Amino acid sequence: MNSLTGTFQVFNSVIKKYQIHLIAWAAFIFWESVIIGLIYGQFGNFSNYAIHYALNISIFYVHAHVLMLSLKDPKQAFWKLPVFMFLETIVFVGFIYGVDTLLFKYTHVFSKEMGEPLTRALTVLWRCLFFMFFGTGYYFLISFLDTKAEKERIERQRFRILLEKEKTEKELVQSRNAFLKAQINPHLLFNTLEFVYQKFKHHSPKDAEAMLYLADIMRYAAAANDTGEYINLGEEITQCENLIHLHELTNPCMNLELAYAPDTTELSFIPLVLITVLENMIKHGDLYGSAGHSSLDIFIDDKNLIIASKNKILPTPPSYGLSSGLDNIKNRLAFAYGNDYSLQHFIDEDNYFELTIKVRIEAIKQNQISSEISSMVSN
Numbered sequence: 001m002n003s004l005t006g007t008f009q010v011f012n013s014v015i016k017k018y019q020i021h022l023i024a025w026a027a028f029i030f031w032e033s034v035i036i037g038l039i040y041g042q043f044g045n046f047s048n049y050a051i052h053y054a055l056n057i058s059i060f061y062v063h064a065h066v067l068m069l070s071l072k073d074p075k076q077a078f079w080k081l082p083v084f085m086f087l088e089t090i091v092f093v094g095f096i097y098g099v100d101t102l103l104f105k106y107t108h109v110f111s112k113e114m115g116e117p118l119t120r121a122l123t124v125l126w127r128c129l130f131f132m133f134f135g136t137g138y139y140f141l142i143s144f145l146d147t148k149a150e151k152e153r154i155e156r157q158r159f160r161i162l163l164e165k166e167k168t169e170k171e172l173v174q175s176r177n178a179f180l181k182a183q184i185n186p187h188l189l190f191n192t193l194e195f196v197y198q199k200f201k202h203h204s205p206k207d208a209e210a211m212l213y214l215a216d217i218m219r220y221a222a223a224a225n226d227t228g229e230y231i232n233l234g235e236e237i238t239q240c241e242n243l244i245h246l247h248e249l250t251n252p253c254m255n256l257e258l259a260y261a262p263d264t265t266e267l268s269f270i271p272l273v274l275i276t277v278l279e280n281m282i283k284h285g286d287l288y289g290s291a292g293h294s295s296l297d298i299f300i301d302d303k304n305l306i307i308a309s310k311n312k313i314l315p316t317p318p319s320y321g322l323s324s325g326l327d328n329i330k331n332r333l334a335f336a337y338g339n340d341y342s343l344q345h346f347i348d349e350d351n352y353f354e355l356t357i358k359v360r361i362e363a364i365k366q367n368q369i370s371s372e373i374s375s376m377v378s379n
Contacts, residue, residue, distance in 0.1 A: 029053055051103070052096075056131045059092055063135035064142070085132070092128045097121060213246040217275075229336065230368060234265030236274045237298065243278055256287050256311070260298040267305060268368035269359075270336045273329055274298065277309050277355065280325045285311030285353065292352070305364060307357040313347065329357070337363045 015022070029049070037043040066088050070081040097120065220239045237260050248254050258278075278296055281287070287294050294311035326345065333341045340363035345355040 059131040060135040063132045064139040067139040096124045210249050213242045230268040231271045233267045233269045240278050256294045258296050281311045286314045304358040309355045
């Protein structure tokens with residue numbers, strides 16, 4: 001039952017796909033057979049019509065395909081086209097002549113005697129050229145429709161590109177405006193913090209110190225986007241220390257150790273990775289009181305720069321922030337270092353979150369050299 005259903009569906013799809021061809025051929029066969037039958041006062045049998053119209057229709061489509069092969073390369077069409085058409089004509093005339101001879105000799109398809117061989121050959125040649133002529137028209141019609149469809153596709157693609165270009169230009173204008181605003185706002189904020197610091201440093205030294213740390217961190221974050229793709233890792237380590245000091249002002253019991261190897265400070269690295277890792281630790285980690293030891297370590301092991309963090313997770317951690325922060329780090333590392341980095345994280349049985357980032361030193365140095373060359377060329 002399923003096979004019959006599948007066969008019917010295939011047959012139905014073929015009918016829908018070629019319904020225009022089927023309707024056109026049915027109309028042509030009906031019209032021609034009726035006209036010829038009325039003129040000669042005699043109609044052929046069904047087998048005669050079926051066999052010869054099947055052969056004639058095949059000439060129509062084969063000739064269109066021959067034209068396509070001949071005209072595919074315009075430089076060779078001048079000799080391919082006449083040769084292919086001559087061979088095509090000889091093959092079809094000979095084939096149909098032979099089929100007619102066999103049908104007349106061994107079947108009752110023909111209801112009357114066949115004519116002289118020359119007359120029969122000329123009749124077959126006429127029918128062959130007749131359907132080849134219409135096959136030529138069909139080929140040029142299909143070529144015209146294909147060319148028209150391709151032009152429409154190209155025009156739609158061009159229109160889509162223009163729309164995307166217009167959209168991109170609008171977004172660029174908006175980005176430029178946002179960038180100009182972003183340049184103004186940080187400077188205004190820094191000046192305001194500096195003013196507040198000068199006012200508070202004699203009356204509330206701790207508050208003033210907190211504002212100084214905050215201003216320094218924010219100035220670094222703003223400058224990191226303007227100074228290029230890479231910074232010395234030591235600069236970001238300094239800002240991590242500022243961030244820890246800032247939180248220690250409000251809670252001296254914070255249990256977080258930042259350790260780094262001296263040979264890491266001069267490495268040229270993408271900014272805001274370390275500080276994002278540290279920010280996630282502070283936001284999601286239990287770093288105070290009797291909580292276990294938390295650490296952020298930066299060192300070189302074998303051929304890799306390693307950034308490793310470990311902290312206990314809060315009993316009720318925030319439901320936002322960690323995933324987006326890690327995704328941001330992954331995307332930026334992948335963009336800068338391709339396959340030369342790895343990022344792994346897990347939560348152990350003691351509810352400690354551990355993160356390890358490894359970046360090949362060779363890739364870091366190659367990017368540093370490329371950045372220096374680009375900077376020299378731009379200057």
